[in-house]
Amino acid sequence: MLWGVGCMLVTLVVAKRRNYRVFFTVQKGMALKVAVEAIPSLLLIVIIVGGIVQGIFTAIEASAIAVVYTLLLTMVFYRTLKIKDLPSILLQTVVMTGVIMFLLATSSAMSFSMSITNIPAALSDMILGISANKLVILLVITVFLLIIGAFMDIGPAILIFTPILLPIMAKLGVDPVHFGIIMIYNLAIGTITPPVGSGLYVGASVGKVKVEEVIKPLLPFYGAIIGVLLLITYIPEITLFLPRLLGIM
Incomplete structure (x- = not known):
């Protein structure tokens, strides 16, 4: 949710600076109608x-x-999709899936190489040797996960690095749920970050543009996303209040 709010604020600022025209004003009646129609979705x-x-x-x-x-x-x-549209949709799905599977294969090969060379254990020792300060270690792990997310898919990254980083977080007194959210958020950023960035390739495929064309316009959004990342990393209450409210922790 915070990711979305941050991106919405960036969209508002960019629209104001570039003087995007307002094509129509949403009236109260129209807003209510749209809200009701959106309930099934x-x-x-x-x-x-x-x-x-x-x-x-x-x-x-x-x-x-x-x-x-x-x-x-x-x-x-809604009746916006007809049966005759399904073949083309399925074809697009196959193409997108092929791109993602290729990226997953590359990511899995990298994770296998890291495992057999004992790199994860060496990284754990290196992180613990940097500092005993909780804030510094959190920053180091955040940067580390951002780099990993840029080159490795979320699934393999979670399987490899959770057993390594979780004990470190436990020693620092970081709640496991908080750490899980930090890790997923960091790795999710990797899905829109080159060179792997499966989300970038999917988005570019849907928009029928080259990946290179979308990087520059995304830079302000990256700033907002990183800002939210720092908030949820250093203010645990932001991420933990809802699980506590629901009584699941």
Whole structure:
């Protein structure tokens, strides 16, 4: 949510500076109508999060449920998708999946190379040897995860580095949930960061532009995202208040 808020603020500032024209003003009645029409789409979030939290289905199963629910919405409720459109959509999906799978294969090869050369254990010793200060170690780990995320997919990175970094965080008194959020956020940034950046390639494919063309316009957004990263890293209450409120920790 904070990621989205940060990007929205950047969008507002950029639009103001570049004097983007207002094509139409949203009236109260129109806003209410749009809000009501959006309820079925927003229910998807409730279904996915609620299903995972309640143990009804796994995160992987949730993705399949999301696809089925979205198809029902677009074909039955909103009627913006027709059966004849499905072949082209499936073809685009296959192309995007091929790009992502290639990136995953490259990332997995890198993770295998790191494992057999005992690099993760050496990194753990190096991090602990830098400083005993909690704030410094958090900064070092944040920078480290940003670099890893730029070259490795989230899945392999979590499997390799969680067992290494979690004990370090425990020694520093960092809550495991807080560390998990920090790690996922850092690695998620890697999905929009070259050279791997699977999210960049997917976005460029959807927008039918080259990856090189989207990097420069994204720079202000990177700044906002990093700013939010520092907030959630050094102010644990931001990320922990909701789990505590829901009673899951």
